[in-house]
Amino acid sequence: MKRVGVIGAGSWGTALALLLARKGHEVVLWARRPVHASKLDRSRENASYLPGFPLPPEMVITSDLADVAEAELLLVVVPSHGLREVAGALAPHLSGGGPKAVVSAAKGIENGTLRTMTDVLQEELPPEAGARVAVLSGPSFAREVAADLPTAVTVAAQDHRVAAWVQEVMATGSFRVYTSTDVVGVQLGGALKNVMAVAAGISDGLGFGTNTRAALVTRGLAEMARLGVRLGANPLTFAGLAGLGDLVLTCTGDLSRNRQVGLRLGRGEALQAILDDMNMVAEGVKTSRAARDLAARHGVEMPITEQVCRVLHEGFDPREAVRELMLRPPRAEAEFV
Ligand SMILES: NC(=O)C1=CN([C@@H]2O[C@H](COP(=O)(O)OP(=O)(O)OC[C@H]3O[C@@H](n4cnc5c(N)ncnc54)[C@H](OP(=O)(O)O)[C@@H]3O)[C@@H](O)[C@H]2O)C=CC1
Numbered sequence: 107m108k109r110v111g112v113i114g115a116g117s118w119g120t121a122l123a124l125l126l127a128r129k130g131h132e133v134v135l136w137a138r139r140p141v142h143a144s145k146l147d148r149s150r151e152n153a154s155y156l157p158g159f160p161l162p163p164e165m166v167i168t169s170d171l172a173d174v175a176e177a178e179l180l181l182v183v184v185p186s187h188g189l190r191e192v193a194g195a196l197a198p199h200l201s202g203g204g205p206k207a208v209v210s211a212a213k214g215i216e217n218g219t220l221r222t223m224t225d226v227l228q229e230e231l232p233p234e235a236g237a238r239v240a241v242l243s244g245p246s247f248a249r250e251v252a253a254d255l256p257t258a259v260t261v262a263a264q265d266h267r268v269a270a271w272v273q274e275v276m277a278t279g280s281f282r283v284y285t286s287t288d289v290v291g292v293q294l295g296g297a298l299k300n301v302m303a304v305a306a307g308i309s310d311g312l313g314f315g316t317n318t319r320a321a322l323v324t325r326g327l328a329e330m331a332r333l334g335v336r337l338g339a340n341p342l343t344f345a346g347l348a349g350l351g352d353l354v355l356t357c358t359g360d361l362s363r364n365r366q367v368g369l370r371l372g373r374g375e376a377l378q379a380i381l382d383d384m385n386m387v388a389e390g391v392k393t394s395r396a397a398r399d400l401a402a403r404h405g406v407e408m409p410i411t412e413q414v415c416r417v418l419h420e421g422f423d424p425r426e427a428v429r430e431l432m433l434r435p436p437r438a439e440a441e442f443v
């Protein structure tokens with residue numbers, strides 16, 4: 107039994123906290139708003155983000171980061187735009203030995219700095235904790251994990267021993283954990299698939315067919331891998347759970363918030379109205395900009411990302427975006443880099 111701190115009480119943080127508590131670990135779940143923490147504590151259910159799944163009485167709920175300071179495993183599960191601030195607030199509590207692993211379960215790229223989530227953790231945390239940073243990614247809707255449905259994910263860390271330790275602590279009979287040392291590839295897979303899920307949603311919302319969606323998934327994967335390889339990732343990672351696995355899940359699964367944003371855009375709703383109506387995060391909206399900037403910085407072509415950005419942030423007509431994608435100059439399929 108390990109002491110585990112889960113930082114972030116949205117749907118994913120709550121589902122992971124449940125998974126680990128059911129495995130018998132001592133779990134402390136941190137919510138950023140004291141009022142949310144006391145509501146969770148009183149009702150023993152996360153009605154706002156993960157309704158229908160009772161939180162066991164032994165799970166400690168807090169809004170004080172000092173309460174996770176003693177954890178051996180720390181999971182950071184806040185949206186990517188809030189991760190730096192939370193990591194900065196956590197840092198002073200991690201003096202001494204610190205946790206054996208700090209795992210980012212967020213899927214995004216920081217806008218502006220274009221840093222990955224493990225970069226941000228390494229920049230903000232004390233060096234001993236920064237050296238034990240890992241990332242968890244892969245096809246894993248929170249509701250399905252909370253419902254204990256069979257799920258497989260990847261945990262990547264530079265030091266294989268860190269990933270193997272996290273694997274041992276987190277794996278259950280219904281939550282299979284693979285390890286990797288491709289920290290860049292696993293993170294880019296998780297972040298970029300959200301942009302493609304918006305694209306697939308737009309296509310379905312416009313009433314296009316399954317041919318179109320399959321084309322978007324496949325060419326989306328090609329551009330994800332193209333950027334990943336340029337940044338040093340292993341191309342095989344994109345054929346794995348954190349690449350193709352999560353891409354297929356979120357481009358086809360209606361539980362995906364990113365796909366839902368795309369569907370509604372395709373049906374003609376305005377982005378702001380969609381976002382105002384959602385209490386959950388759709389990371390692809392912000393990541394589309396970061397991905398476009400990262401691609402431009404490294405001279406990598408990402409035509410689908412480019413068009414998603416124009417539709418999301420410049421009010422470009424989605425039908426016109428698809429037309430432009432179809433009429434790009436002809437090329438060979440396997441021109442990889
Ligand atoms: N949900 C899922 O199925 C999966 C999600 N993820 C990833 O996990 C991360 C967290 O998402 P998820 O749990 O779904 O979130 P939700 O959309 O379910 O909930 C949002 C959570 O983020 C918190 N939050 C909002 N803004 C900030 C901020 N600026 N700083 C800190 N916390 C903030 C909210 O707190 P408050 O209530 O106080 O506003 C709330 O806890 C994302 O990167 C997502 O891509 C990964 C795999 C699966």
Ligand SMILES: O=C(CO)COP(=O)(O)O
Pocket residue numbers: 213244245246247248300303352355356361362363364365387388389
């Ligand atoms: O990352 C996810 C599942 O792996 C969740 O996807 P959404 O954020 O689109 O809901």
